[in-house]
Amino acid sequence: DVKVTQSSRYLVKRTGEKVFLECVQDMDHENMFWYRQDPGLGLRLIYFSYDVKMKEKGDIPEGYSVSREKKERFSLILESASTNQTSMYLCASSGGGRAWGYEQYFGPGTRLTVT
């Protein structure tokens, strides 16, 4: 079974702190994604990566950056956390290269609270 893990289930940070959320998948998937999930808004894509060191912006990249130095690991970085970044963050991965014909596998999520 595909396993996608996230570094924390719950995280509380202060405004202005730098925050790292890490995601690891164990199925050698090419593609990895970061979403934020908010009630009534569904999932919104922040960034995705289709290869090591490659990244593309999603719908809401402002205030976030990402890093993918190894195929299995995709990090989401909040350079200076703000209260409007309080949310549930979901990581996902999928196989199939750039021509994605495959479903995504999700991690358990990190509930981030910025105070």
Add this chain to the structure above:
Amino acid sequence: AQTVTQSQPEMSVQEAETVTLSCTYDTSESDYYLFWYKQPPSRQMILVIRQEAYKQQNATENRFSVNFQKAAKSFSLKISDSQLGDAAMYFCAYRNFTGNQFYFGTGTSLTVIP
């Protein structure tokens, strides 16, 4: 940009009954994929069912089936013989065949009444 619309924020069904969750999407493309995902309370999101747009036959997975109407851009999920474990948030998702993004609806919260 493609959009995915789930017009039913909440649904309920009696145990053992059948329920249908609605999803519509907007696209100008002919080849794409559609998915239904399930997110139980405080648990991971998992795939329920997938449909390739080029296939006319509706996908089925045990008690779960879809009604895919390509011309109408409609992709509904039918859950037969509902069970308590089916209670979850259900998300409809669209993926462009040659593109690089998945689009999700806002979700439908399904309650199963014993």
